[in-house]
Amino acid sequence: MSFDRTIQSRSVAAAERYEVPSPGTAPRPMALDADDFGRAEGRLAPDAQQELEALVHRQLELLGEDPSRPGLVATPERVARSLAWLTRGYSQTVDEVLGDAIFAEETATNMVMVRDIEVYSLCEHHALPFFGRAHIAYLPDRRIVGLSKLARIVEVFSRRLQVQERLTEEIAAALDDALRPSGVGVVIEAYHLCMMMRGVEKQNSKTITSALRGAFRDDARTREEFLRLAYGTPGRG
Numbered sequence: 001m002s003f004d005r006t007i008q009s010r011s012v013a014a015a016e017r018y019e020v021p022s023p024g025t026a027p028r029p030m031a032l033d034a035d036d037f038g039r040a041e042g043r044l045a046p047d048a049q050q051e052l053e054a055l056v057h058r059q060l061e062l063l064g065e066d067p068s069r070p071g072l073v074a075t076p077e078r079v080a081r082s083l084a085w086l087t088r089g090y091s092q093t094v095d096e097v098l099g100d101a102i103f104a105e106e107t108a109t110n111m112v113m114v115r116d117i118e119v120y121s122l123c124e125h126h127a128l129p130f131f132g133r134a135h136i137a138y139l140p141d142r143r144i145v146g147l148s149k150l151a152r153i154v155e156v157f158s159r160r161l162q163v164q165e166r167l168t169e170e171i172a173a174a175l176d177d178a179l180r181p182s183g184v185g186v187v188i189e190a191y192h193l194c195m196m197m198r199g200v201e202k203q204n205s206k207t208i209t210s211a212l213r214g215a216f217r218d219d220a221r222t223r224e225e226f227l228r229l230a231y232g233t234p235g236r237g
Helices: 003-017 044-062 075-086 094-098 147-157 165-178 220-231
Strands: 103-104 113-121 130-140 143-145 183-192 206-212
Touching: 003 165, 044 075, 044 113, 044 143, 094 147, 094 165, 103 113, 103 206, 113 183, 113 220, 130 165, 130 206, 130 220, 143 147, 147 165, 165 183, 183 220, 206 220
Parallel strands: none
Antiparallel strands: 103 143, 113 130, 130 183, 183 206
């Protein structure tokens, strides 16, 4: 089949599939049942997928576009699948991602840190991305966790509509609850496209947030060590 005929076929299928509400009619709200949101693989149930595609189709029309033109025929499907993937954290829990990766370790008392964990999320105010790096540390109290699970915890909370301040606190709280360590520290450094692409359009602004628990908050020397390691600055001799 030729490219043109393929596009025409998809256009017809798209037109038949989307049930766009008439002007002045509110779309039926999408049920937020857990089974609709798919899951760690970032997929939607068929009904939810179709409804979200219809909403994207209507958005394109409201923006003055022609959703049936070749470049946009498959856009509603792609956007729906993309959003499902980008918000897959709604269907994940910390308990699920940690699994059996918490281990008893009586001799582990020194700081454990994983730096430069990549963070990708969506700002809940404008649905634009923000991205950066997280630095996470904890002081074990007879229990440690598999190192990759720190990155998994970041994913649980970052793959949702977020604000950076809450994201930082959620990661710290989750690790504190799971391990009951002597201390937890989380720093996130991120760039927000809602500041870079729109509004004030400041391209080099970086937002830094921190959340400190236990010894990282209460003990000045421990806090200083954590922040020095998080930012990669040399010791003061």
